[in-house]
Amino acid sequence: MNPPEFERFQGNAQDRGVLFYYAGAFSPPVIAAAADSLKTRLATEDASGPAKRKLFSTFVEMAQNILHYAADTPAADGSPPAPHGAIAVGREDDPGSTGHYWIVCRNPVDQAYVERLACKLDAVRAMSLEQIKQSYREQLRNAEHARTDTISRGAGLGLLTIARDACAPLEYSFTPTTDPSGRTTLFYVKACI
């Protein structure tokens, strides 16, 4: 990365309104530290208290989802494989957008989870805010669900929490990875706040 390259990199990030970006291994200490620095970064933003809280909450839920569901990526240095992913938060400059901020994450997931995740996302995307809140209440009451559903350890509460705070339906996509085994797919989610 020479000075002109770094300038281009910075310019791109600035044009996109990036406030925070992290890519790499996800672990509880990394998430706690990242959440704390995002909070400090947001303190200087001219946004309402509720908008800042929604951004922080969505960040934590997305980061913890990566930790729980991302397919483990082997580390270059020979340390044990760990969940990897990327997460970014920024200001929305597109005048056509309903939100003021965006938050995106992307991580490899096991091919076997793709259909299940797509079904869940489609179901939540079709819900009104009132339906999202109703579904949240039902899942909170239904604590047993968490023990029987091994894929969704959080009983879907995390996804509903993200959807509740978003000002538009969540966007998602799956794209092939460079993984030669074909075992994983890249899972992308975007929320507007």
Next chain:
Amino acid sequence: MQALHAERTTVTPEIRFLPAENRLLVAGECYPENPLPFFNPILATLKHYFELHKPPHFEARMQLQYINSASTMGLRSLFSLFNEAGERGTDIRVLWAYDAEDDAIEELGTDLVEDFHNVLLERQPYNA
């Protein structure tokens, strides 16, 4: 009965359980990645306390600035314990303090007591 005290951390709130005063205080932010190691000791201590002491009244004061979805399940278990104690005759009051601007925490209080008819929730909005 031993009092229980946990200092606030970046991802867990301060907890003070004062059995001599029949009170529990929870204050701070709660977003551990795995909530079980945090909630299990509190749940076990309170379960034992309610069964052994059958206190006539109990007051929990909760002031959370933020809670992640995984931890709401831990809180629901805590409220379930309160409700069971209420069924056995303890007068249970929960003082639910929340930032007046924060709909999420306000609504969580209501959601947590849903179907728990032996828990009286007192809402206490404050201006941050």
